[in-house]
Amino acid sequence: MAHIDLPEGLPGIRGPMAFRPQTAKPLNELAEVLLRSENSLTRGERELIATYVSSLNDCFYCQNAHGGIAQHYFQCDINYIDAVKKDFESTAISTKLKSLLSIAASVQKGGKHVTPEQIEKAKHHGATDFEIHDTVLIAAAFCMFNRYVDGLGTWAPQDRDIYVERGPRRAQEGYLNFDLYK
């Protein structure tokens, strides 16, 4: 049971968003611009950063919700996403994305854990200032979303297939003006 009285049957962040729509609005606008707006990082790459950070924060709902969406964009199976979460260096993602995930991992620990060497390495692998900025902000934002979801003790369905199944629809509908109850 959640720590506060949330509307019934809404998983993860949806309950808190229904509880207070005024704060849900900028949270959703932020998610939309960070994860879906035009960007040199693909939507899949950005959802993967979100998924990875959420796994570091051990947030079940967020890592599965965004993992399902990442899976759709990458057209891969769940094992691929799990492999990235477990040890991204050993996967086939680009060296640029690997260098950005290292930065994201440091942000998850704390902003000061990001080193100039990590930044240099990302730039060496072709990351632009915008891509580095967005990686840091996506990682930071998911440190917020994960704490919001878990800090209120929200409920999430435990069957991982549900999130995979919903991935395509979530990818298509985006983070603005979606129906919390669907």
Next chain:
Amino acid sequence: MAHIQVPDGVPGIRSLVMFRPESGQYLYELAQILLRGESSLTEAERELIAAYVSSRNECVFCMCSHAAAARHLFKDKKHVVNFVLDDYKTAPISDRLKSLLNIAGKVQKNGKEVLPSDVEEARKHGANDRDIHDTVLIAATFSMFNRYVDGLASFTPTDPKAYEEMGARLGEKGYVLPKQS
């Protein structure tokens, strides 16, 4: 020096939202609603929670600017801010605020640290669902802002006067996206 090419001499999050106003506008909108919108927590209390979380995240820029905003809003009770940053458990604040700071501190570590007993304690001291929701979201939001500001190594002023001015501006005007230079 910041990790990316941001406007020179502009401190903290201001430099970052000038670099990327497309996302910055929503960060400011969130801060404005959360810290200045209608709430059962006063603006001063909410700034204090923000400063407290920022101190735990060792983010000097956020801690100093929000502590300054809290002092501005607490007015003749501004000494409370230093007491809380030093040790909230013995600070001259209400038990309700202490129990909410306890929750905020746990959220700062990880959302799962918040236990039903922490929430019960807060309710015992008069906190309602909205108070708890807002406390959790403020703590979560500052866990984002602190990482954003330090993760990009944005400029952190060392002059206390700079923060006093920021505090007064935040106290008077709230969160207004800076104009592009």
